[in-house]
Amino acid sequence: MKRRPVRYTLLLARSGGGSRALTFPGWAVGLFLAFLALWTGVNLYLWHRAREVRALEARLHALSQEARRLSLALEAEKAKNGALSQEAERTKKELEALKEAINELRRRAGLSPVNALPVRYQEGGQGGGAMEGWRAVRVEVLDLKNQLAELTPALERTLEVEQSLPAGLPLRGHGEVTSYFGRRKNPFGPGVEFHDGLDFSAPYGAPVYATGSGVVVQAGWMGVYGLAVVVDHARGYRTLYGHLSRLAVRPGQRVARGGLLGYVGSTGRSTGPHLHYGVYRYGTPVDPRAYLDPTWYTR
Known part of the structure; x- marks a missing residue:
């Protein structure tokens, strides 16, 4: 078969219509x-x-x-x-x-x-x-x-x-030196003499300051230096400030560098107002110029 x-x-088939095979x-x-x-x-x-x-x-x-x-x-x-x-x-x-x-x-x-x-x-x-x-x-x-x-x-x-230690000037604004350390002509008569410090020209009454801290060992009349102050420093140093008109310290007083010591005068062996400044090492005077600030020092 x-x-x-x-x-x-x-x-x-389509709705409402015919169909197709x-x-x-x-x-x-x-x-x-x-x-x-x-x-x-x-x-x-x-x-x-x-x-x-x-x-x-x-x-x-x-x-x-x-x-x-x-x-x-x-x-x-x-x-x-x-x-x-x-x-x-x-x-x-x-x-x-x-x-x-x-x-x-x-x-x-x-x-x-x-x-x-x-x-x-x-x-x-x-x-x-x-x-x-x-x-x-x-x-x-x-x-x-x-x-x-x-x-x-x-x-x-x-x-x-x-x-x-001493360093700088003992005066402010007055650095002119009128007499140097060493032998000089005697200002009071004939001949020469030894000058053991520096003389600074300054007006009467100008303040004087310590150049280093220390202890005041002398403050009063000191013969040719007139009214003067001596400050004892370290390492055998002492400084002297002479011919003062008035003192601002007393013996035994401790002062700092820049401390007021007194005022410029013309006491003692002096020809006019000025400051005598001396530096001593173990009792021997030395030239203070070595201890001055060169920017202040006027020769």
């Missing part, structure tokens, strides 16, 4: 269904791949953002290390200058200079180099603090002694 070919009929062979319907299944499969595959691509794109974007953040952080760290390195180098130079100043102060204080501290700082901004350099500078700061703690008492004593 001969097999009849399979056919499929599609009936299309479409007949398809069995193989055409099978081919259509196969094409539909293939098209659906391809679309599902492409959708799945598109989703994977979107996920990869999102991951790539996140990685790009993280790489950018890390790059910025690295640049910031490099800049920080560079700034820290420059600051450490600048501080190191300042510390070296400070160490030189400390050695000078130690010399003035009568202490031996310390050897230069080892330079622990090394150049380098990579890794922890800058931080290590900064730590080294901080160690040197602590070393200098220890040196200053050791130096301060001795320096204070030295400065106290320096303040007590």
Whole structure:
């Protein structure tokens, strides 16, 4: 018995109208269904791949953002290390200058200079180099603090002694010298005599000041010097201020450098108002010019 070919009929009906029948062979319907299944499969595959691509794109974007953040952080760290390195180098130079100043102060204080501290700082901004350099500078700061703690008492004593040594003029605004230290013509008669100080020209009543801190050991009438003041300083120094018109201190009184001692006059062996200023070292008169500030001294 001969097999009849399979056919499929599609009936299309329109509301309120006629209908239309479409007949398809069995193989055409099978081919259509196969094409539909293939098209659906391809679309599902492409959708799945598109989703994977979107996920990869999102991951790539996140990685790009993280790489950018890390790059910025690295640049910031490099800049920080560079700034820290420059600051450490600048501080190191300042510390070296400070160490030189400390050695000078130690010399003035009568202490031996310390050897230069080892330079622990090394150049380098990579890794922890800058931080290590900064730590080294901080160690040197602590070393200098220890040196200053050791130096301060001795320096204070030295400065106290320096303040007590005669220095500068006993008058303010009157620096003209009318008679110098050494042999001179006798102003009261024939011959020459030894003059044991400097005579400063100044008006009657001009204030007279101590040229160094110390203790007043004499204040009163002193023969040829008339009314005079003698101040005892450190290291065997004494200063004398003679021919005063009036005293402003008494024996035993402590005076500071620049303290008022009295007023210019013409008492004692004097030809007119002036100040006789003498400097003595262990009782021997020395030339006061060596103890005058050269910017004030007028020859």
